[in-house]
Amino acid sequence: MAYRLPSLTALRAFEAAARLSSFKKAAEELSVTATAISHRIRVLEEDLERCLFLRKVRAVELTAEGEELFTAVHSGFDTIAMAVERLRQPRRASVTLSATPAFATKWLVPRLADFQALHPGINLHIHACDAPVDLQSGNVDLAIRYGNGPYKGLSTTLLLENQFAPMASPQLKAAPLSDIAQWPLIHFDWYLPAGMEVSWNAWLRACGHDEHIAASGIRYSDESHAIQAAIAGQGVAMLSLLLVEEELRLGLLEVVAEPTLKGMSYHLLKCNVARPHQQSEAVAAVENWLIRSACPNLENNEK
Missing domain, CATH: 3.40.190.10 (Periplasmic binding protein-like II)
Known part of the structure; x- marks a missing residue:
């Protein structure tokens, strides 16, 4: 499928300006001038035939169309960044765990020091997102989702x-x-x-x-x-x-x-696909740690 997309340079300028609410700060982050940022965003707006920003004296504010585009672009760049990071560290076991933002912030993050102490050789990447992720794609290894299921085609473990x-x-x-x-x-x-x-x-x-x-x-x-x-x-x-x-x-x-x-329940989901031995062991370690953390009274064989 051929994608009809705007310039990547323009999308990068837009994402930075939207995230920072400032053309000047976006220019500093991307090592270009504020004029260049403004020009790239203007070209993007002309291409889309939509106004993406409300220009104010000291800041910029997204329009409704800008908010919609920012959500998609920021998520896309985040996914690309995760994939690139995984490729840059091929010798170290890396596991990506997706969870809803509230669960990641309030339950998962406070327990990550325990995981790091137990498994210093595993890079655990937390992907916080409300939208369901495609575990078949290989970009995400495990997901914690809030619901009642069923989750067809996936291995499911009740956590909480x-x-x-x-x-x-x-x-x-x-x-x-x-x-x-x-x-x-x-x-x-x-x-x-x-x-x-x-x-x-x-x-x-x-x-x-x-x-x-x-x-x-x-x-x-x-x-x-x-x-x-x-x-x-x-x-x-x-x-x-x-x-x-x-x-x-x-x-x-x-x-x-x-x-x-x-309420509903939090489930741990994974795709049952063949993985390299090191990756399979790392995913199993994260899975076992999550189950132990959710049910600390259960006997666990993790070393």
Whole structure:
């Protein structure tokens, strides 16, 4: 298939300017002039017949079309960078693990020091993305995905089951359940399959309250941002007990009311394809470590 794509030089200039919100900073990163960046982006806009940036005095801001293009271009460059990095280190075992951004940030990253101590000879690359990845392509070795499955054609291991509850900072002093209409609510956008709802609406129904209460509040596009907002005392958020276990332990968050809502499960996925011996051993090491970390009480033979 022949791809009709704009100039790679123009796309690089666009991606840097969009990521840094500045033509000047993009020019410094790419070792060119700001004029050159501006020209390349102008050529790209003319090619696409779309305005990609709103030019302001001290910064630039993406338009809706620019946001759409940036998501695709940034993801593409990220995938290319991962592949190039793997090729640059062929003698060292390298494993790419894909996970949702919130799970990677709140559960996986705090445990990576343990993995590095156990397996200093393995390069573990974390690919954080909400969108499903193609494990058949060979660019990603393992994936942790949130859902109920089934995941056809893939080897699947249940890692963790999830529960949700309304949580807030102890400093917020959330009103009693009878005054829930006074709660400042925090929402975030979900990526859930049809028929699955873990939200304020579902929780209010479970409590016998009017769902119109959930219409108010602040909304975030990312779960991690909603967690930070709750910690900062901005309101009450419907959060995963699994992802905020450390914040609950430290007293940064507290469950303010019952009941809890049953969520979906985190599964470890891999493609059963033949791999070189060293790569196969490295993938198995990561897989075993994840299972041990998710179920620390299970006996594990990992050395």
